[in-house]
Structure formats: C-alpha cells, structure tokens
Amino acid sequence: MKKSEIRNKIGLRIKELRVQHNLTQEKFALMTGINRSYLADIEKGHRNFGFGTLERIVEGFGISYSEFFEGL
Template structure:
C-alpha cells in the first residue's frame, strides 16, 4: 500500500463504505448535500479533500473519523 497516495486511500475507503450502504455515488452525494461531481472526484482520489468535507462524508457514512481510518488501507 505504500505507493498509494492518501487521496486514493481515502477514496477507496469511501467507496467501500458507500457500497456497503447500497448507494450510488449520486444517491450518496444527494444524501449529504454535496455535488455529485465533487464527490466523484474525492472517491476516485482526484481531490485532496479537506477536513470539513471529509467530516461531512464520514458523517453521511454513519461512522466516526476514527472508524473511517480503521482500515488496512491506511497502514503503510
């Protein structure tokens, strides 16, 4: 995993958790009041997402930031 950028790791983790909820990118983005294109860029690792939007996404996933980062994805 060492070669993955933090943007990609965050995106992969979001995707995993969003799919667990059975929601499309669009449905999830609507749920949290975020534009679908912005959310799609975060999920595909093309955005260096900042704290406020990361918190919004993580709350929408129904977990804490600690739980969000509890994943082998974030272990180098």
C-alpha cells in the first residue's frame, strides 16, 4: 500500500469519526489544538502528519488506537 493510500484512509477515518461525534472541523480543531485548515488537509489525505498529531486526534475522540485503526 502506498503512503498516499494510507493517508487517504486515515483522513477518511478521522472525518468519519468526527461526523459520528457531531463535531465540525472548527470545533474538533479547537478541542485538539490543531489548525482547522491543517485538519481539513489531513482529512482529504493532502497532508503528512506526525505521531504527535495523530495522538491528539485519537485522544480527542476518546478512543484507543485499536478502535481508531479498526477497519483500515
């Protein structure tokens, strides 16, 4: 699997979880301390991001890493 495919799948998973939690990008960005436009680019698979950012996202949803990566 290519890196871009992984980024796309993770981005879609973030968006899916955000919608399930009834959160706008703006609200989730504020909750996690991530810039909203950066979050939007991550969701679209257009941005690379580090483990620290992923950690803030997963913690923002209040789930485990295994729950986050479930089905990817």
